[in-house]
Amino acid sequence: MAESFPSTIAANILTEIDFLTSSDSGLSSRIRKEIMKAKEILFKGKAVLMKAEAQQLHNCELQDGLEKLSELLYDAEDLLDELKCEVLAKQVGKLNIVKYNLKIKVTRKILDEKIDNIRSISIAVKDPDTKLVSSGENVMTHPFVGTPQDFGRDTDEENIIKLLMKPNKEAERVSVIPIVGLGGIGKTTLAKLVYDDKRIDEHFKLKMWVSVPEDFDMIKIMKEAYTSATGKDQSELGVVELEDCLLNELADKKFLLVLDDVWNENYDRWNKLKQLFTQEANGSKIVVTTRSSQVASITGTVDSYLLEGLSPGDCMSLFVKFAFGDETDKAESEFIGIGKEIVEKCGGVPLVLKTLGALLYKNTDPEEWKLIRDSVKWEPEKDRDNILSALKLSYAHLPSHLRRCLAYCSLFPRNTCFNSDYMICNWMAHGFLKFPNENEDLEDVGLRYLKKLFSRCFFQDIEDRGYFFTFKMHNLIYDLVEKMAQRNYKTVDLRILLDDVNCRQLSFLGNARHFSFLGIANGNKKVPSISNNLRTIIMQSLQSQRVAESFVSKWISNFKCLWLLCLSGLQFKELPDSVAALKHLRFLDLSWNSDLEKLYDTICKLLRLQTLKLRGCSALKNLPRNIQKMISLRHLELTIQWERLPPIGAECFKSLQYLHLYKCKNLESLREGMESLTTIRTLILQGCDSLTTLPDNVKLLETLEKQVISSCPKLNLKMDLQGEDLILTLKVFMIYELKELEDLPQLILQGSANTLEYIRIEECHKLTELPAWLASLTALQKLEIVSCSGLSSLPPGMEKLTALRELKIQKSPPLSESCRRKPLNILNLESHLDPEVASSSRDNE
Structure with missing residues (x-):
C-alpha cells in the first residue's frame, strides 16, 4: 500500500502564505483575503490530515482520499508559488487579478470539501494500535549511529579468511567465493569484516569493493572498482580509457575484489566481467555476496558459504545494544523479559534486531514494548515477508x-x-x-x-x-x-521508449509528480506523455552522453512546474532560453557537461533557485552578469575559466551557504568580493592549479564553518595572525595534496581556537613541522596526519589540548619517542600511530 503526505504539503503552503497575505507583498486586498481564507482551512485541517496519514496504511478509501487531496494541494502550492515569483520579480502590477482571484477561490472551496471528506472517513477508521506514531520531533538520536555491529560473526570471519588464504586450484587464475544468505542476515557486514582484516592487507597487494548495481552495468562496476583501487576520480574517463586504466592497476597484482549484493543470473554477462578481472590475475580472489543460490552457482568456483542467523545469545546482545545504548546496566528486568520475547520473533536477522531495538530506544513505557512484541510475527516459510513486516513497523512509527x-x-x-x-x-x-x-x-x-x-x-x-x-x-x-x-515517485527506463506506442503505455504512472529517468532518449524520441505538473526530473545517464539542445528544450518546455531538474552528465553547448519559464525551479544540476560554454542571462530569472551545480563544466567561461539577481541561491558548485573571482556586489550571493570551486585551473586570486560572502558556511577549493595564496580578507568570513582545500599545487597557506583579535567560527579544516604547503594558516586556525574541532592534513610533503600555536586550539577533538613524509614530530604543549579524543598519524615517519609518549599518556586518546596502516580513502569527490 502506497502513501500520500498532504499534511507536509499543507505545512509548506502555510510557511509561504504569511508573506503573500502581508501588505508588503503588493497584492490586492481581494487576493489577500482569499489567501487568508485558504490559510484558515489548512490551519484547521492540519490535525485531521496528520491523524488520517497515521491511519492510511489500514484503509484504502482513506489512502485514495489523501492522494486526491495531495494532488489538489500540489496545484495550490504551485499557484501560490507562482504568485510569490511575480512578487519577487516586482511584476505584481501586471497580474491578471480576476484570474488569480478566481483560481484561489475555486481551489479553496474544493479544498474545504476534500478535508471534510477526509475527516468523515477518518472518524470511522480505527486508530493505529500504538502510541509510537509521531508527527513531531521526538525521534531520538542513537549513540551507535554509523558504528559497525559485528556480533557473533567471529567464526564466519575466520572461515572466509581461510578460504581467501587457500591457494587457487591449478589453472584457476581467480577463485570466486559466494557468500549466500537471507536479506538482512549480515552478508555485507561479514564481507566488510574480512575486507578490513590486517591479514588480508598483508596477503593481497590490492583490494577493491564494488556495490553491484541491480542491472549489473559493466561501466558502473568498472568505475567503482577503479575508484576503490586508486581513490581517484573517474567521472571524466571514457569507457576504453577506463578499462585500460583499470587493467593497468590490476597488472601483476594479487587482488581481492568484493562484489557486494549481486542479482545478475545471466552467465554471459558474468563471464564478460570475469574475463576483465582475469586477464592479469594470479592467485587473486573474488568474494560475491548474494541472496540468490542461482547467482552463487553461476559465479562460484568453490562451494557457497551459507550464512545463517545469529545465535540466541548474540541476538539478545545486539538488540539490547540498540534498545538501551550505553545504559544496558540500567535496563529493568521487565523490559529485558519483553525484549527476549521480541528477539525470539526476529529469526536471527541482525537488520530486524537493530531496527526494532532502535525503535524502542529509551522508551520507558512497557505497554509500547508489548505492542511491538505482539505486532511481530514470524513464519519460517515466509522469511522475506517476515522481515519486511518487521521493518514496516519501524517505518510506520516515523x-x-x-x-x-x-x-x-x-x-x-x-x-x-x-x-x-x-x-x-x-x-x-x-x-x-x-x-x-x-x-x-x-x-x-x-x-x-x-x-x-x-x-x-x-x-x-x-x-x-x-x-x-x-x-x-x-x-x-x-x-x-x-x-x-x-504513488508519487517513479523510475522510468527511457531506453524502452522506442515509439509512440511505448510512450502511451506510461499511463500506469498515474499522477506521480517525481520522476527519475534511466538511460537517455535521443532528440528524435518522444517526450513521455505524462503529467505536465511534474515536480522532479532526474536524468540518470549511464555515461556522459551528447544530446541535442532541442532534446533539452523539449523536456523543459513540456514540464513548466518543475522544482528540481537534474541533467548531470548530459553534453550540450547551450542551456535553452526556455529555462526562464521554470519559475518554481529550486535545484538545477548541469554538472559534468564539458560542452557547456555559456549560460545566458535568462537563467537569472530563476528567482527561487537554491542549488546550482556546474561542477565539471570545464568549457564554461563566465557566469551571467545578472547573477546577483538570484537572491535565493544557497549552494553553488562551479568549474569556470576565471582568472580571478569577479567583484561581488552587496546583493549578490546574499543567501549563499556553500561554494565549491572545482578545477578552476586559471584561477589566480580570490581577493575581489570575498568579504561579500557574508553567509558562507562551507568553502571548498579543489584542483585550482594557478592559485598561490588565500587573501587576508578571508578573515571577514565570520560564518565560515568548513574549509576544504585539495590538489592546489602552487598554494601556500602562510597567513600570520599579526596580533589581531579575531573571533572566527571554523569547525573543520581539511587539506590534501598541497605540494608547496610549508605553513598552516595561523590567521584562520588560531582565529577559530574556540570552535575548531577537526583538522586533517594529507599528502603535504613540504610540511616539516606543526606550529607551536597548535596547542592553543582548545576545542580540537580530532587531528589526522596522513602521508606527510616530511613531518616527524608534534609541537610542545600538546597536553593542553584537553578536548582531543583522536590522534591519527598514518603513512608518515614515526614520531620520536618523546613526542609519542607525552601526549598519549596525558590524554585519553583513540590513537592510530602505525605508519604502515593504510589511510582511510579520500572523500569521494
Missing part, C-alpha cells in the same frame, strides 16, 4: 515528514552511495525541511532529519567524511520504501 524524505530516496537506484549535502539540497528544494529550531538554517534541519533516519537504521554504511556523510540504503529497506512511495 513522523510523516521523515517518511516523505525516505520516499524521495526511492528515485535513486539500489546501492546508491548517497552524499548528505546532495540529498539535503534535494529535500530542501521540495520544501521537505520544516520544524527549524532557533538560529537553525535549512541545511541544519536536513542534517538533523538525516541523523534521525540514521538512528532508526534506515541507512547503513554511514561514513563521516569530515564535512559531509556518505550512506547507503539496505536493499530490504529499499524494497519497503519503494513500495510505500510508488
Whole structure:
C-alpha cells in the first residue's frame, strides 16, 4: 500500500502564505483575503490530515482520499508559488487579478470539501494500535549511529579468511567465493569484516569493493572498482580509457575484489566481467555476496558459504545494544523479559534486531514494548515477508515528514552511495525541511532529519567524511520504501521508449509528480506523455552522453512546474532560453557537461533557485552578469575559466551557504568580493592549479564553518595572525595534496581556537613541522596526519589540548619517542600511530 503526505504539503503552503497575505507583498486586498481564507482551512485541517496519514496504511478509501487531496494541494502550492515569483520579480502590477482571484477561490472551496471528506472517513477508521506514531520531533538520536555491529560473526570471519588464504586450484587464475544468505542476515557486514582484516592487507597487494548495481552495468562496476583501487576520480574517463586504466592497476597484482549484493543470473554477462578481472590475475580472489543460490552457482568456483542467523545469545546482545545504548546496566528486568520475547520473533536477522531495538530506544513505557512484541510475527516459510513486516513497523512509527524524505530516496537506484549535502539540497528544494529550531538554517534541519533516519537504521554504511556523510540504503529497506512511495515517485527506463506506442503505455504512472529517468532518449524520441505538473526530473545517464539542445528544450518546455531538474552528465553547448519559464525551479544540476560554454542571462530569472551545480563544466567561461539577481541561491558548485573571482556586489550571493570551486585551473586570486560572502558556511577549493595564496580578507568570513582545500599545487597557506583579535567560527579544516604547503594558516586556525574541532592534513610533503600555536586550539577533538613524509614530530604543549579524543598519524615517519609518549599518556586518546596502516580513502569527490 502506497502513501500520500498532504499534511507536509499543507505545512509548506502555510510557511509561504504569511508573506503573500502581508501588505508588503503588493497584492490586492481581494487576493489577500482569499489567501487568508485558504490559510484558515489548512490551519484547521492540519490535525485531521496528520491523524488520517497515521491511519492510511489500514484503509484504502482513506489512502485514495489523501492522494486526491495531495494532488489538489500540489496545484495550490504551485499557484501560490507562482504568485510569490511575480512578487519577487516586482511584476505584481501586471497580474491578471480576476484570474488569480478566481483560481484561489475555486481551489479553496474544493479544498474545504476534500478535508471534510477526509475527516468523515477518518472518524470511522480505527486508530493505529500504538502510541509510537509521531508527527513531531521526538525521534531520538542513537549513540551507535554509523558504528559497525559485528556480533557473533567471529567464526564466519575466520572461515572466509581461510578460504581467501587457500591457494587457487591449478589453472584457476581467480577463485570466486559466494557468500549466500537471507536479506538482512549480515552478508555485507561479514564481507566488510574480512575486507578490513590486517591479514588480508598483508596477503593481497590490492583490494577493491564494488556495490553491484541491480542491472549489473559493466561501466558502473568498472568505475567503482577503479575508484576503490586508486581513490581517484573517474567521472571524466571514457569507457576504453577506463578499462585500460583499470587493467593497468590490476597488472601483476594479487587482488581481492568484493562484489557486494549481486542479482545478475545471466552467465554471459558474468563471464564478460570475469574475463576483465582475469586477464592479469594470479592467485587473486573474488568474494560475491548474494541472496540468490542461482547467482552463487553461476559465479562460484568453490562451494557457497551459507550464512545463517545469529545465535540466541548474540541476538539478545545486539538488540539490547540498540534498545538501551550505553545504559544496558540500567535496563529493568521487565523490559529485558519483553525484549527476549521480541528477539525470539526476529529469526536471527541482525537488520530486524537493530531496527526494532532502535525503535524502542529509551522508551520507558512497557505497554509500547508489548505492542511491538505482539505486532511481530514470524513464519519460517515466509522469511522475506517476515522481515519486511518487521521493518514496516519501524517505518510506520516515523513522523510523516521523515517518511516523505525516505520516499524521495526511492528515485535513486539500489546501492546508491548517497552524499548528505546532495540529498539535503534535494529535500530542501521540495520544501521537505520544516520544524527549524532557533538560529537553525535549512541545511541544519536536513542534517538533523538525516541523523534521525540514521538512528532508526534506515541507512547503513554511514561514513563521516569530515564535512559531509556518505550512506547507503539496505536493499530490504529499499524494497519497503519503494513500495510505500510508488504513488508519487517513479523510475522510468527511457531506453524502452522506442515509439509512440511505448510512450502511451506510461499511463500506469498515474499522477506521480517525481520522476527519475534511466538511460537517455535521443532528440528524435518522444517526450513521455505524462503529467505536465511534474515536480522532479532526474536524468540518470549511464555515461556522459551528447544530446541535442532541442532534446533539452523539449523536456523543459513540456514540464513548466518543475522544482528540481537534474541533467548531470548530459553534453550540450547551450542551456535553452526556455529555462526562464521554470519559475518554481529550486535545484538545477548541469554538472559534468564539458560542452557547456555559456549560460545566458535568462537563467537569472530563476528567482527561487537554491542549488546550482556546474561542477565539471570545464568549457564554461563566465557566469551571467545578472547573477546577483538570484537572491535565493544557497549552494553553488562551479568549474569556470576565471582568472580571478569577479567583484561581488552587496546583493549578490546574499543567501549563499556553500561554494565549491572545482578545477578552476586559471584561477589566480580570490581577493575581489570575498568579504561579500557574508553567509558562507562551507568553502571548498579543489584542483585550482594557478592559485598561490588565500587573501587576508578571508578573515571577514565570520560564518565560515568548513574549509576544504585539495590538489592546489602552487598554494601556500602562510597567513600570520599579526596580533589581531579575531573571533572566527571554523569547525573543520581539511587539506590534501598541497605540494608547496610549508605553513598552516595561523590567521584562520588560531582565529577559530574556540570552535575548531577537526583538522586533517594529507599528502603535504613540504610540511616539516606543526606550529607551536597548535596547542592553543582548545576545542580540537580530532587531528589526522596522513602521508606527510616530511613531518616527524608534534609541537610542545600538546597536553593542553584537553578536548582531543583522536590522534591519527598514518603513512608518515614515526614520531620520536618523546613526542609519542607525552601526549598519549596525558590524554585519553583513540590513537592510530602505525605508519604502515593504510589511510582511510579520500572523500569521494
